[in-house]
Amino acid sequence: MTKRLLLIDDEPAIQLALAPVLRADGWTVSQARSAAEALACAAREAIDIVLLDLGLPDADGKEIIPSLRASERAAVIVLSARHQESEKVAALDAGADDYVDKPFNMDVLRARIRAAERRLRSERTTSPRYVAGSLELDTKTREVLLEGHPVKFSPKEFELLKALIEHAGQVVTHRQLLIAGWETPAIDQQYLRGYIALIRQKLEEDPSEPRMILSEPGVGYRLAV
């Protein structure tokens, strides 16, 4: 099965630098330099992953996220030179799956692409079991294993961890986590922080310097894989 990736960026240097590496990773890479080109391409081909630069010449990248996702179930990873957290959150709220800040490390970008791929796969298979590193979670038995040993989780902690592991390697926004745990985003983020601290106590070797549940300042949390 061919894996298709659509790279949308108006900067030729980025296209030039990324395309060969992505092809070497086994992707069939389509390239677009504007929003119009990108939408035409997405309509023509069945795309798995979209790498989207937000600053396009003919439109704000955020605006085309819904149409890109609608064409086929494609995962959208935003490439953003904008370091404003509010911009990232807006793109994620618009339906993006993840973001990578420009300038990015190639290893980081490839890890994000792998995480998005994994997420697409798990959506298709709908398996009740999730594995991320040394962590396993079963949504049916509601069992959590750390290095093979069971760890007890309260229902709310479990829901939050489930939201994180479903998107393992990808950012999950505060809003998404509040909805996962409390079914409404209108909850004080203090509660979320408190629960994340509890989960870290159970999973992290050193909760004050977490390596599994990472903070993305101003945006959300990410479960490292």
Place this chain on the structure above:
Amino acid sequence: MKRPVPLDARLKLGDHEPMTNARSSSRAQSAHSTRNVILGTGAAVLVLALAFTAHRLDRPITAAILALFSVTIAGAVLGVRGGVVAGIAASFGYNFLLTEPILTFTLPSSDDLVPILALNFSAIASGVIAGRLRDRAVAAERSSLLVAQLLAFSEALQQAVTLDQIEMVAEQHLGSIRSLQLFVDTGGSLTSASLSSGRSSLAEEVWNSRLPELRSADEVGFILASAERRIGVVVVEAHDPGAPAEIRSFLPLLALAVQRSLLAAELSEADAVRRSETFKTALLSSVSHDLRTPLAAISAAASSLSKVGQELDRVTHDELLRTIQEQCDRLDRLTTNLLNIGRIEGGLDVKQMPLVDAVEVLGSALARMRKSHSDHHFIKDFEARSAIVRADEALLEQVYINVLDNAAVHTDAGTTVKLSARIIDGTLSVSIEDNGKGIAEKDRSRVFDRFFQGQSDSRQGRGSGLGLSIARGFTERIGGTICAMRASAPLTGARIRIELPLAKQ
């Protein structure tokens, strides 16, 4: 500030019946002259009664002198009007009671007429003279009080810098008014000096009418003008008809103060623009240097690889590639810091910031530093498990990263950087200590200045002089403090301490 006695109240002290309420003096003013007449007549009658008694006791000279004396007293106490009234009353009284035939106004024989007329004229003249003396004294007192008042007003205005301060001073110093509003010309339209009071239709009216003053039911509006132009309007609410006159004498002082305040505001604006220009120039020159340095390294490494890449050994090849990556990271840190300067300069409202756990932020900053400075040993001593502060999470992380990065950049590979966090009296105190050469005593306050760069002594080259200044800028913006000192044993280098107030929950 001393609150001066209102002008009216003090002037009344010279009277025998001091006005207790200065505000009611408008009605008192008209009653005043009537009362003078009554009192003048009364006093004259009283002394005349004495004179009549003296006359009865067959002492005509004493009687005449007493009659004259009564008029002088009345004049001295009551002023010119009272004196005149008393003089005339005394003349008639004397004529009626004391001169033959008694109890008629019929003039006596021509022999007696001359002394009696002389006496009567003397009585009126002495009333007038005594009254004028009294009036002069009152006028002198009034004008000296006004001068003192103006002086006090002018002194108080010296202290008033802003327009609303000027308005307050004027309201306090003008005793005979109820309220005062100041409006200034801002490019053709009037703006209230204090934010609390809104618009005034009277102010607009007098401004547009080109008249010096305009009166409505209970307010009077005055134009404030400098030598060259009209600068604003004062609207006062006063029931005392004497108030406008008093205010008119204060207007030039008020206009001067307003003009001075407007000029000062213009100047400080010009100064701010000039300072921001200086800042931009310094920033650009620093930035262009800091951009060129890593760019030069990247360019050199990349062109070496492309020109002679085939002939280089594997180790050199990798070294060049790593240089490119490292310098790119350096450029990235610089641009992030520049963006953050913009955010801090642009003004951040700490009240709008979310509650964040500073210890958690510190942990994630440390995790990032372990990756980017893998050649240093970072050790951690966290007494505090959690510390909730009000801050922008990304900027707070930047503060810790900048200080940690500063410690790593200025110390040799393989040395230790220690990070400690504890809570003391509602304050989170984070210290970052290193084993470098430390910061010279004289530089300890300057290290946080923009573009300050210490002696370059490490292989990583100099920093941009921005990291610590951003750390201070943001720390202070959220109510914290940052300072440099000597590291505590066993470390021998520098210690940077960042203290943040915990949020009240």
